[in-house]
Structure formats: structure tokens, C-alpha cells
Amino acid sequence: SGILLRVGRGCAAGLSYSLSQVSAARQKHTLPDLMYDYGALQPHICAEIMQLHHSKHHATYVNNLNVTEEKYHEALAKGDVTAQVALQPALKFNGGGHINHTIFWSNLSPNGGGEPQGELMEAIKRDFGSFQSMKDRMSAATVAVQGSGWGWLGFNKDSGRLRIAACANQDPLQGTTGLIPLLGIDVWEHAYYLQYKNVRPDYVKAIWNVINWENVSDRLKAAHK
Numbered sequence: 203s204g205i206l207l208r209v210g211r212g213c214a215a216g217l218s219y220s221l222s223q224v225s226a227a228r229q230k231h232t233l234p235d236l237m238y239d240y241g242a243l244q245p246h247i248c249a250e251i252m253q254l255h256h257s258k259h260h261a262t263y264v265n266n267l268n269v270t271e272e273k274y275h276e277a278l279a280k281g282d283v284t285a286q287v288a289l290q291p292a293l294k295f296n297g298g299g300h301i302n303h304t305i306f307w308s309n310l311s312p313n314g315g316g317e318p319q320g321e322l323m324e325a326i327k328r329d330f331g332s333f334q335s336m337k338d339r340m341s342a343a344t345v346a347v348q349g350s351g352w353g354w355l356g357f358n359k360d361s362g363r364l365r366i367a368a369c370a371n372q373d374p375l376q377g378t379t380g381l382i383p384l385l386g387i388d389v390w391e392h393a394y395y396l397q398y399k400n401v402r403p404d405y406v407k408a409i410w411n412v413i414n415w416e417n418v419s420d421r422l423k424a425a426h427k
């Protein structure tokens with residue numbers, strides 16, 4: 203049940219996640235707390251970026267999701283299908299923004315960086331040859347996103363393999379293969395401009411120093427279930 207948010211055209215692979223909470227529950231969504239301080243990822247991501255990104259950008263997605271969801275339930279109660287359909291893009295945009303950022307914060311840690319362990323490392327070696335080669339490929343795909351967008355490392359449940367997907371914001375939210383998100387890199391300008399200006403590759407290079415591989419591993423384990 204719920205809306206399946208699919209993302210994919212123009213992406214290396216589709217990405218899907220369930221928006222069941224978004225459509226099914228009437229409770230409002232809230233901005234999740236970060237597990238670390240705004241300044242904790244310095245020097246790789248400055249405090250000012252983290253504060254704006256979390257307390258303004260992410261909060262706006264949550265607010266707009268709450269508002270859109272309210273309108274959606276009104277349309278549902280009235281049986282107004284036209285209005286329901288018209289609200290889908292806003293639901294997907296704000297719901298997607300909320301989900302993407304919630305994953306992103308948990309993918310980062312002041313104690314991050316280094317290399318993944320265990321099953322995740324095995325899977326990376328199997329599917330990309332080496333950890334370095336996965337990083338190189340994900341960096342290249344993420345840097346190359348046109349305009350705003352995200353780079354993702356995801357798990358394809360059908361093939362049991364890891365895949366890299368890079369999606370521009372403009373991409374329609376439809377996919378072919380479901381890819382469970384494990385690690386996301388936000389390359390909207392709000393994620394790096396204050397510190398890196400227009401030099402997106404430097405930001406993408408730096409972010410590997412704060413990747414929470416334990417979280418990515420947890421997500422891979424959960425994806426198997």
C-alpha cells in the first residue's frame with residue numbers, strides 16, 4: 203500500500219522507495235534531528251552549509267510535505283480524483299526530498315571515512331572490482347549530474363547487486379528497476395556552494411572523508427530482508 207516513488211529515466215538505474223507513510227498516515231512529518239553538530243563534519247562540510255541545509259532546506263521539504271498531504275487527504279475525502287492527481291508531483295517532490303535528506307544525514311558522520319567492512323566491502327569488490335573503483339565511478343557519475351541532483355549507491359534486489367545511479371532533479375519520477383538507496387550524495391548547489399563555490403568535484407572528493415560506512419552497511423543488511 204502507499205505510493206511507490208520511482209525515479210529513473212536518465213539514471214544509470216531506477217531508484218525506488220516506498221512513500222507509504224506519506225500517503226497512508228495522517229500524522230505530520232517532522233524534521234529529524236542530526237546525530238552530530240552542524241560543525242562536526244568540518245573541514246569537509248562547513249557548519250553554515252549544514253545548518254542551512256538541515257534547518258532551512260530539509261525543513262522546507264517537510265513543511266511542504268505536511269501541507270500537500272493535508273490537501274491530498276481533503277481531495278481524497280471529497281473523492282476529487284483530479285485534485286489528487288494534481289497533487290502527485292508536489293507529494294513526490296517534497297516526499298522525495300524528505301526521504302533523500304533523511305538518508306543523507308545518516309550516511310554522514312564525523313567519525314566516517316575510511317573503508318567499509320564485511321559484507322558491504324565484499325559486495326563492492328564483487329560488483330566494482332575494488333573500493334577505489336566504486337568511489338571513482340560514483341564520483342564521476344555524481345559530478346556529471348546536470349543541474350541539481352543526487353548520486354546514489356543502491357542495491358538491486360532482483361539481481362542482488364550494487365548499482366550506481368545518478369539522477370538529475372528534472373528527471374521524471376519513474377523507474378524501471380527498483381534500486382534500494384544505500385548511500386546518497388546530494389549535489390544540489392545548496393549542499394556545497396557556500397564552501398566550494400562552483401567546484402563540485404572538490405566537494406564530492408571531500409565527502410568521502412565523512413561517509414558513515416556502518417550506516418551504509420546497515421542499509422545493505424536491511425535491504426536483504
Ligand SMILES: *[C@@H]1O[C@H](CO)[C@@H](O)[C@H](O)[C@H]1NC(C)=O
Pocket residue numbers: 230231232233261262264265268
Ligand atoms: C510539518 O513540518 C514541519 C517541519 O519543519 C514541522 O515543524 C511541523 O511540526 C510539521 N507539522 C505541521 C502540523 O505542520
Ligand SMILES: *[C@@H]1O[C@H](CO)[C@@H](O)[C@H](O)[C@H]1NC(C)=O
Pocket residue numbers: 209217295296298299300302351352353354368369370371372373
Ligand atoms: C530524491 O532523489 C531522487 C533520486 O536521485 C531524485 O530523482 C529526486 O529528484 C530527489 N528529490 C529531491 C527533492 O531532491
Ligand SMILES: *[C@@H]1O[C@H](CO)[C@@H](O)[C@H](O)[C@H]1NC(C)=O
Pocket residue numbers: 308414416417418420421
Ligand atoms: C543508519 O541509519 C538508519 C536509519 O536512520 C539507522 O536506523 C541506523 O542506526 C544507522 N546506522 C548507523 C550505524 O548509523
Ligand SMILES: [Fe+2]
Pocket residue numbers: 255259303388390392393
Ligand atoms: Fe539538499
